[in-house]
Amino acid sequence: MTLDRERALRLAQETFDIEAAAVQGLKQRTGEAFARAVEKMLAVRGRVVVMGIGKSGHIARKIAATLASTGTPAMFVHPAEASHGDLGMIKPIDLVLAVSNSGEVDEVTSLLPVIKRQGSTLIAMTGKPGSTLASHADIVLDSGVEKEACPLQLAPTASTTAQLALGDALAVALLDARGFRSEDFARSHPGGSLGRKLLTHLSDVMRTGEAVPQVSPDTSFTDLMREMSAKGLGASAIVDAQGKVLGIFTDGDLRRLIEKGADLRTSTAADVMHTQPRTIHPDALAVEAAQLMEQHRITSVLVVDGDGRLCGAVNSNDLMRAKVI
Known part of the structure; x- marks a missing residue:
């Protein structure tokens, strides 16, 4: 034939x-x-x-x-x-x-x-x-x-x-x-990509407790790096005694300081932190965190409550594992 x-x-x-x-x-x-x-x-x-x-x-x-x-x-x-x-x-x-x-x-x-x-x-x-x-x-x-x-x-x-x-x-x-609405459609398709994007909240995927890297502002630079390495987020929050976020230090901040030739041996977390970091509420959708990262070209976001206290953290790898992105 x-x-x-x-x-x-x-x-x-x-x-x-x-x-x-x-x-x-x-x-x-x-x-x-x-x-x-x-x-x-x-x-x-x-x-x-x-x-x-x-x-x-x-x-x-x-x-x-x-x-x-x-x-x-x-x-x-x-x-x-x-x-x-x-x-x-x-x-x-x-x-x-x-x-x-x-x-x-x-x-x-x-x-x-x-x-x-x-x-x-x-x-x-x-x-x-x-x-x-x-x-x-x-x-x-x-x-x-x-x-x-x-x-x-x-x-x-x-x-x-x-x-x-x-x-x-x-x-x-x-x-x-x-x-x-699209949210209604997602409820009928919780296993699909749209369902994950529209039904998954940050509280479902964020790191919490000991998994969240955080140090006080007077922490030495060496201990700050130990905390970042141990938790594997690519960043660490700097918080006060009440747990309120004062700033963040990231792998990108480290690269920029090294490029400038900064002497970091005597620095503290307060000296190197980036103040007013991007934060998000735990009730927000996980996809909103992804949009925030893309908009500001960052790879991690701190999650805070209504009083600005640290309650979690998430990075792009976490969102990829949750199949949100």
């Missing part, structure tokens, strides 16, 4: 054109029915139950996942399993979104009388507004396409793309209506 490269590329480009046209075609048919569907989904007291079988089932699963991750309680129920007991998962307070291009799939249509009898709102997403599914639905979303990208007009291609786009449009309209 030999590949005709030119034909393969031509078919790929035609597929893009056909599927793009399918999505564009939705704009002409998305109107009052779409708005009513969003209103019903926004007001539902239970969950949005998304159903579909075959390729439409794969799209339905994705729609359910997108809704759930953007603030609309949703789940996928397989129509065939629903006929054998899973229908009990659907309650009268739920809303059913049934996805079927033909609107005539037996596994879906056989459930319609039961869904309607128990009082659940039914929204149909179908390419056939005159189908059995559409006739039972409270609201019909027309996802029809002129043709499939498949040259044989058999495999669902443009039709599933249209379904996917229409599902995304519902999710976007709903998250906007709910005032859904």
